[in-house]
Amino acid sequence: MWFVFLVIAVLYVMYLAIAIPAAAAVACAACALWIPVTYLRVLGRVLVTRPAWLPDWKRPPRAPGDSDPAVLHYLYGPALADADLTVRVAYDDGAGFLRRSAARNIVRSFESDVPWFTAPLGVGGAVGAAAGTAAGAAVAAGCALIHLLVVGLLAGLAWAAGTVLRGIDSAVLRIRHIKMFCPVCFEPVPYPGYVCPGDDRHPHHDVRPGRLGIVGRRCQCGEPMKTLLLFGSARMSAFCPHCDHLLEHRPGEAPEIVLPFFGAVGAGKTRLLFSIVTQLQAWDAAGQLTTEFADSVTKRELAVAEGILSSGETTWATPPELPRAHVIRLSSGRGTRILHMFDAAGERFVNPGRAEELRYLGTSRTFVLVIDPLSVRSGAVPPDRAYHRAHQTIQAMGVDLKTARLAVVFSRADMISAPDGDVAEWAVNELGLANLVRSVRIQFSEKSVFMCAAAVMEGTGMHPSVAALLRWMLAGEGVTLPAGPS
Amino acid sequence: MSDPGKVRDDAYRWYRRCVFAIVLVTIVALPVLLILL
Numbered sequence: 413m414w415f416v417f418l419v420i421a422v423l424y425v426m427y428l429a430i431a432i433p434a435a436a437a438v439a440c441a442a443c444a445l446w447i448p449v450t451y452l453r454v455l456g457r458v459l460v461t462r463p464a465w466l467p468d469w470k471r472p473p474r475a476p477g478d479s480d481p482a483v484l485h486y487l488y489g490p491a492l493a494d495a496d497l498t499v500r501v502a503y504d505d506g507a508g509f510l511r512r513s514a515a516r517n518i519v520r521s522f523e524s525d526v527p528w529f530t531a532p533l534g535v536g537g538a539v540g541a542a543a544g545t546a547a548g549a550a551v552a553a554g555c556a557l558i559h560l561l562v563v564g565l566l567a568g569l570a571w572a573a574g575t576v577l578r579g580i581d582s583a584v585l586r587i588r589h590i591k592m593f594c595p596v597c598f599e600p601v602p603y604p605g606y607v608c609p610g611d612d613r614h615p616h617h618d619v620r621p622g623r624l625g626i627v628g629r630r631c632q633c634g635e636p637m638k639t640l641l642l643f644g645s646a647r648m649s650a651f652c653p654h655c656d657h658l659l660e661h662r663p664g665e666a667p668e669i670v671l672p673f674f675g676a677v678g679a680g681k682t683r684l685l686f687s688i689v690t691q692l693q694a695w696d697a698a699g700q701l702t703t704e705f706a707d708s709v710t711k712r713e714l715a716v717a718e719g720i721l722s723s724g725e726t727t728w729a730t731p732p733e734l735p736r737a738h739v740i741r742l743s744s745g746r747g748t749r750i751l752h753m754f755d756a757a758g759e760r761f762v763n764p765g766r767a768e769e770l771r772y773l774g775t776s777r778t779f780v781l782v783i784d785p786l787s788v789r790s791g792a793v794p795p796d797r798a799y800h801r802a803h804q805t806i807q808a809m810g811v812d813l814k815t816a817r818l819a820v821v822f823s824r825a826d827m828i829s830a831p832d833g834d835v836a837e838w839a840v841n842e843l844g845l846a847n848l849v850r851s852v853r854i855q856f857s858e859k860s861v862f863m864c865a866a867a868v869m870e871g872t873g874m875h876p877s878v879a880a881l882l883r884w885m886l887a888g889e890g891v892t893l894p895a896g897p898s
Numbered sequence: 899m900s901d902p903g904k905v906r907d908d909a910y911r912w913y914r915r916c917v918f919a920i921v922l923v924t925i926v927a928l929p930v931l932l933i934l935l
Binding site for chain 2 (some may be wrong): 452455456458459460462486487490491494555562563630632633634
């Protein structure tokens with residue numbers, strides 16, 4: 413009898429020797445595989461399939477309160493939040509698996525009808541599950557670490573790419589001599605703001621690469637936007653980041669030239685401006701270059717220029733308010749330029765303290781002084797005052813007069829007998845402007861004196877003096893103006 | 899009014915897929931590289 417028991421005991425020990433390690437090995441392998449697989453499955457859910465039941469981020473990343481209304485770039489916070497969500501969901505799934513499968517089966521193995529048979533399996537399973545869980549958790553942690561490293565590396569690359577792209581964009585603007593300028597508040601625009609193309613209630617003050625996007629960004633309404641002029645942001649509606657006025661002239665596409673006209677009251681600045689516009693339109697009509705009003709205000713105010721000049725009507729007095737630039741887009745074979753022409757009221761150059769408000773004077777390189785010789789002869793308004801006031805203002809605004817250019821334009825050339833020789837000499841001898849001419853010669857490195865007639869000639873178009881003045885004004889600005897009279 | 903969650907998911911869709919692909923490739927490639935080296 414004892415022999416039978418001995419055999420059974422030996423057989424049971426043999427069973428234990430096989431069953432416990434085998435159960436441990438199976439449980440260990442199952443747990444060691446299942447946990448990383450769970451992590452990868454969850455990673456796929458979080459990053460690819462995004463089922464609706466997926467919980468929200470625990471700590472949603474947010475852009476600073478004063479930032480633009482755009483979605484945060486994925487690599488600037490949300491990617492880390494996704495990594496955190498993956499770990500949390502994978503942990504919950506893994507713990508659930510251990511509770512549902514491993515722990516339950518181990519407990520059942522002790523409660524079965526044949527515990528002597530199943531309990532060793534439970535013991536082996538428990539040991540194996542513990543070892544497998546540790547191994548699987550280590551592998552899953554390795555996967556999570558790789559996820560974090562990939563996110564960190566991509567975020568670093570995104571930051572570097574953004575910095576490089578900003579640098580390239582700035583370099584391209586510098587190489588193309590593009591400096592942007594607001595025609596309303598006169599402030600230099602380092603970079604325009606843009607209105608969302610999908611919803612104009614969403615202004616973006618700084619679209620350049622950063623935490624809201626590298627190559628593109630997405631407005632909070634879902635509309636995609638470009639981040640750089642390099643990528644075509646100029647096609648969106650721009651606005652001035654200082655005064656929020658719309659910049660309809662598509663800043664950033666072409667170099668901008670600021671041309672201020674100054675002179676005493678009634679000197680003929682507005683008529684000269686009209687005649688310049690009419691001359692440009694004449695060249696455009698002849699197919700020699702392309703001229704277009706670059707914003708709606710300019711179009712409204714200058715569309716009548718040719719009609720007024722042709723009919724001989726007098727132009728209205730320029731209001732004493734701060735002027736707004738008349739913006740004209742000029743395209744010739746050599747490229748496109750944006751002209752900002754300022755026609756400020758003469759009172760601003762006579763009354764003290766008013767010229768200083770014309771901050772655009774500080775951004776210009778070419779200035780146009782307009783003098784009415786008839787007024788000088790009558791002694792009504794001495795032009796020296798306007799000149800000196802403007803000169804002081806220009807100098808006070810930091811303009812380097814060694815590189816500045818001044819055109820002195822005597823208007824009404826059609827109403828007085830034009831001098832045969834040097835206009836400057838004529839101004840000194842006939843108009844008694846020796847002091848003014850001397851000051852101009854001393855104070856500006858490049859200057860020229862013109863006689864202009866803001867008149868449309870019968871059959872030949874604009875008086876040829878206007879074309880000559882335009883050629884001088886835009887010389888060296890990269891615009892090829894047609895040679896000779898139009 | 900657009901749903902911010904949907905806008906966000908739309909904006910992140912391809913970034914997430916790329917990150918997933920890179921993580922998977924790295925997880926597979928890293929042990930292989932470690933063994934080879």
